[in-house]
Amino acid sequence: MSRLGVKPFAKVSPPFALLVCGFLLSRLWFWIQGLTFNDSCLYWFYQYLDVDLLENDLFASLWRLHAQPPLLNLLAGIGLKMTLPLGWWFWRIVYWGMGLAQTLLLFDTMKRLGVHAWLAVALVGAYMISPGVLLFENWLFYPYPAATLLILSTWLLVNSSENLPTRGLFVFFLVCSCLPLLRSLFHLVWLLGVIAILWFLRPKAWKRILLTAALPLLLVTGWYAKNLILFDTFSGSSWMGMNFARATVFRLPDQQREEWIKEGVLSKISSVGPFSPVERYMSLIAMPDATGFTCLDETRRGGSSPNYNHLSYIEVSKEYERDAWTVVRRKPLWWLGKIAQNLLIFFRPVQEFGLRSGNQSSIEGWESVYDRWVNGQIRPSDINKAVDGRLPAVSMWLALCYLWVLIYPMSLALGFCWIGTGRGRERLAKNALVIAFIIFNIVYLMLIGNIFEYGENNRFRFMSDPLVLILSSIALNNGFSRVKNRIGKNESKG
Structure with a gap:
């Protein structure tokens, strides 16, 4: 690790060992309770190509993938190429490995930011x-x-923030480049924002920053350019319009939407719900010519679920996007109200969303206990009323994850203060770059996930929860230190 400009973990300590043992024992316990790895989404989730293509024509199909960035389908394809049950065990071990990595990396990050080990x-x-x-x-x-x-x-940034070593920075940007290639929510603009933050806070190192970011940036830009050349869309996913329409056009009252279609304000595409099968759009758009490639021509995957990588969805999505922006221009205040409603969904428990993983029954009792006593969800039965705005303010917040509703804005406010910290807070000032990176990601996910999406906004929060936890750990550690110092001063005076 040190050859890459990254400091390895410190020597194994009792807290470190406790986390490893706790992770392994907890996974064994929940396995016994029936929690198992679920790969059934391969056959019906919108995001996946046909299983047969992933298994037998993986790389050619990935090259012609416009619906999604490539890494999720690449991971699925690697497992499918293995003889069963090796593929299932491959995914199982990879995800367990990610879980252990999250645990140890979060702990080490907090430690390096000055948080007490046991906290x-x-x-x-x-x-x-x-x-x-x-x-x-x-x-x-x-x-x-x-x-x-x-x-x-x-x-990685915590490891590199002190002197920004070339190798460490390159590895950091390389990992960052994987996010736009995995999840379209992390747009190329996000990666440029990360580069801009480092440049702004460390202007003397601008040459090194640009040099180390060049190849990772080229990887993402190259994928976008490929989509522009092949599919006339400079993005990681061609679905932006369908998602945006679901968050705007299809939240209009049905009568108003139908009137606007008749008046020509909205196109006829808005008479059909987003992500409908290709057959529903055939009379509404000019269908593209056959390309000779199964992943672009077949309307169904394996003859059953819709193929959302069909070439027609590119034009369909563009039509939806035009209609979505029309709604925003005509009803800006209404749209802001819908974004506020999205934020309420954002603070639901992250495991509560439409696409269920099939494992809820295995942890149902634990889920209720955790949501009540850790997340602070006092009235879970009122969650839908809260999201629809049918509850008084106090009752509404009690139906959500009250703890997260509080610590998100508090952590962000404290983080902004820490970035500008002066004398007497050397450690916080030293880590301003890391804190700025964390804040940028939290704000980015809150804004982009709630402006352009509707329905599963709490799923987007899952990605930023660990970052909020890091900021919270710094705040708690500082609070405990102040209390301890005051007690010490009082005892010395006594």
Whole structure:
């Protein structure tokens, strides 16, 4: 690790060993309770190519993938190429490995930021056994790898922030480049934002920053350029319009939407719900010519679920996007109200969303206990009323994850203060770059995830929860230190 400009973990300590043992024992316990790895999403989730293509024509199909960035389908394809049950065990071990990595990286990050070891153990331990972590760790989907990459990139930056070594910076940017290639929510703009933060806070190192970011930036830009050349869309995913329309057009009252379609304000595409089968759009757009490639031409995957990588979805999505922006221009205040509603969904327990992993029954009792006593969800039965705004303010917050509703803004506010910390706070000033990176990611996920998406906004929060936990650990550590110092001063005076 040191050859890469990254400091390895410190020697094994009792807190470190306790976390490793706790992780292994907790996974064994929940396995006994029936929690198992779920790969059924391969056959019906929108994000995956046809299983037969992933198994037998992986790289050619990935090259012609416009619906999603490539890394999730690459991971799925590698497992499918292995003889069963080796593929299942491959995914199982990879996700367990990511879980252990998250645990140890979070602990070491907190330690390097000055948090007391046992406080870090308590916070990381609570995160490690949270229902959301347990469910996403047992699901072949991208939230868990994305959260792991965010934690890893933060840890790498903590290691490199003091003098920004060339090798350490390169590894950091390389890990960052994996996020836009895994999850389209992390746009190329996000990667440019990361580079800008480092440049702004360490202007003297601008040449080194640009040099080490060049290849990782080229990888992401290259994938976007490929999509521009082949599919006329400079992005990691061609679905932006469909997602945006779901968050805007299809939250209009049905009568108003139908009137606007008749008046020509909205296109006829808005008479059909986003992510409908190709057959529903055939009379509404000019269908593309056949390309000769199964992943672009077949309307169904394996003859059953829709193929959302069909070439027609590119034009469909563009039509939806135009309609979505029309709604935003005509009803800006209404749109802001819908974003506020999205934020309420954002603070639901992360494991509560439409696409269920099939493992909920295995941890149902633990989920109820954790949400009530750790997340602070006092009235879970009122969650849908809260999101729809049908509850008084106090009752509404009690139906959400009250703890996270509090610590998100508090952590962000403290983080902004720490970035500008002056004398007497040397450690915080030294780590301003890391704190700025953490804040940028939290704010980015809150804004982008809630402006352009609707329905599973709490799933986006899962990726930023560990970063909020890091900021919270610093705040708690500082608070405990102040109390301890005051007690010491009072005792000395006495």
